[in-house]
Amino acid sequence: MSAEASTPSRPEPRSGVMAISAYVPGKSHAPGVEKVYKLSSNETPLGPSPKAVEAYATSGAQLEEYPDGSALVLREAIARTYGLDPDRIICGAGSDEILNLAAHSFVGPGDEAIYCEHGFLVYRIATLAAGGTPVVAKETDLTADVDAILACVTPRTKMVFLANPNNPTGTYLPMAEVRRLHAGLPAHVLLVLDAAYAEYVRRNDYEVGLELALSAPNVLMTRTFSKIHGLAGLRIGWGVASAEIIDAMNRVRGPFNMNTPALAAGAAAIADTAHVEMAADHNARWLPWLTTEIEKLGLKVTPSVANFILIHFPDTPGRTARDADAFLTRRGLILRAVTSYGLPDALRMTVGSEEANRLVVAALGEFMAGGADAGRGA
Ligand SMILES: *Cc1c(COP(=O)(O)O)cnc(C)c1O
Numbered sequence: 294m295s296a297e298a299s300t301p302s303r304p305e306p307r308s309g310v311m312a313i314s315a316y317v318p319g320k321s322h323a324p325g326v327e328k329v330y331k332l333s334s335n336e337t338p339l340g341p342s343p344k345a346v347e348a349y350a351t352s353g354a355q356l357e358e359y360p361d362g363s364a365l366v367l368r369e370a371i372a373r374t375y376g377l378d379p380d381r382i383i384c385g386a387g388s389d390e391i392l393n394l395a396a397h398s399f400v401g402p403g404d405e406a407i408y409c410e411h412g413f414l415v416y417r418i419a420t421l422a423a424g425g426t427p428v429v430a431k432e433t434d435l436t437a438d439v440d441a442i443l444a445c446v447t448p449r450t451k452m453v454f455l456a457n458p459n460n461p462t463g464t465y466l467p468m469a470e471v472r473r474l475h476a477g478l479p480a481h482v483l484l485v486l487d488a489a490y491a492e493y494v495r496r497n498d499y500e501v502g503l504e505l506a507l508s509a510p511n512v513l514m515t516r517t518f519s520k521i522h523g524l525a526g527l528r529i530g531w532g533v534a535s536a537e538i539i540d541a542m543n544r545v546r547g548p549f550n551m552n553t554p555a556l557a558a559g560a561a562a563i564a565d566t567a568h569v570e571m572a573a574d575h576n577a578r579w580l581p582w583l584t585t586e587i588e589k590l591g592l593k594v595t596p597s598v599a600n601f602i603l604i605h606f607p608d609t610p611g612r613t614a615r616d617a618d619a620f621l622t623r624r625g626l627i628l629r630a631v632t633s634y635g636l637p638d639a640l641r642m643t644v645g646s647e648e649a650n651r652l653v654v655a656a657l658g659e660f661m662a663g664g665a666d667a668g669r670g671a
Contacts, residue, residue: 326625341523342568348561370560388530400425463597467498490599
C-alpha cells in the first residue's frame with residue numbers, strides 16, 4: 294500500500310475511541326409532569342451542607358482569578374478529616390476525573406484493565422480512552438468475584454477497577470476479600486478501589502481500603518463529593534495512593550482542573566461531619582424500609598449497602614422493567630434503567646426523601662396490581 298492510499302481523508306480518532314459508547318446519565322425529566330422526584334443518579338435527598346453552600350456563594354467574589362492549581366485548601370481539609378498526608382491526595386473534577394487520570398497515567402495501547410461484569414461504566418470508557426483493552430470479570434450473585442478477577446490477570450494487565458460498594462448492584466466485598474484480591478495481584482498492577490458510596494455502608498466487615506492505599510505501593514482509593522456530600526453539580530472527587538502514583542497522576546492532570554467554588558465548598562463540606570452523619574442516618578432508616586416494602590410486592594431487590602437499590606422485574610408482559618419505568622415516569626418518579634449495565638430486567642432506585650420513597654412504594658404497588666396501563670392519564 295502506498296503512503297497516499299493509507300492516508301485518511303479526514304482526522305480519525307485513535308484506536309479505541311470509536312469503541313466507546315458515550316455515558317448516558319440518568320433521566321431528570323418526565324414530560325408533562327409538574328413535580329418530579331429524581332431518583333436516577335444516586336444524589337442525596339438532603340442536599341449539601343449549608344456551610345458548603347455558603348462557602349460556594351462567598352467564592353463568587355473572586356471569579357476573575359485562576360483557582361489554586363494545587364487544590365491546597367481542599368487537600369488539607371480532606372487530610373484533617375481522615376488523618377492523611379495532603380501530599381498523598383489528588384483532587385479532580387469528580388472522581389470520574391481521578392479514574393481517567395489513573396487510566397491515562399498507567400494504561401496504554403496493548404495494556405489491559407480489568408473491571409467487573411456489572412461495574413461502573415466509567416471504567417470501560419477510561420480504559421478505551423487511554424488506548425487500553427477492557428477485560429470484564431464475571432460476577433457471582435451480582436457481586437464482584439475475586440477469583441474471577443484474578444483469573445483475568447495476564448502479563449498485559451496494568452489496572453483493576455473495583456467499586457466497593459458497586460454501582461448499580463449495591464453489593465460489596467468484605468475487606469478480607471479486597472485484601473485477598475490485592476495479595477493475588479502482581480506488584481505492577483494498580484488496584485483502584487472506588488469508594489464512592491463508602492459513607493453509607495454499615496457493615497462490620499467493610500473497610501474503604503484506606504490502610505491498603507496508604508501502605509501498599511499499588512493501590513489507589515478514590516472518593517467523591519457527589520453522593521453523600523450532595524455536591525454532584527460542582528464535580529469534586531479525590532484519590533489517595535503512594536507518593537509515586539500521585540506524582541504520576543499530577544503530571545497528567547490539567548493545571549487548573551478544580552474550580553474555585555468547588556475547592557471552597559468541598560473544604561467546607563468535608564469538615565461538616567454532622568451533616569454527613571445525618572445523611573447516613575437517613576439512608577440507614579430508608580434503605581431497609583424500601584427493600585422490605587418492595588419485596589412485599591413480590592419484586593426481588595438485591596441487598597444493598599449503598600444509597601440505592603436494584604429492583605428486579607419479571608419478564609411478564611405489562612410487568613417488565615420497561616413497563617415499570619414508563620409507569621413511574623408518568624407519575625414523576627424517575628428511576629434509572631440499567632440496560633447499559635447488562636441488567637435489562639432491573640431498575641435502580643436512589644433512596645430519596647420520605648415522601649419520594651413512600652410514593653414509589655405506593656406506585657409500584659399499583660403497578661404490580663394493575664399492570665402497565667393503570668397509570669395512564671394519572
Ligand atoms: C457516582 C459514582 C462515582 C462518582 O462520580 P463523580 O465523578 O465523583 O461524580 C464514582 N464511582 C461510582 C461507582 C459511582 O457510582
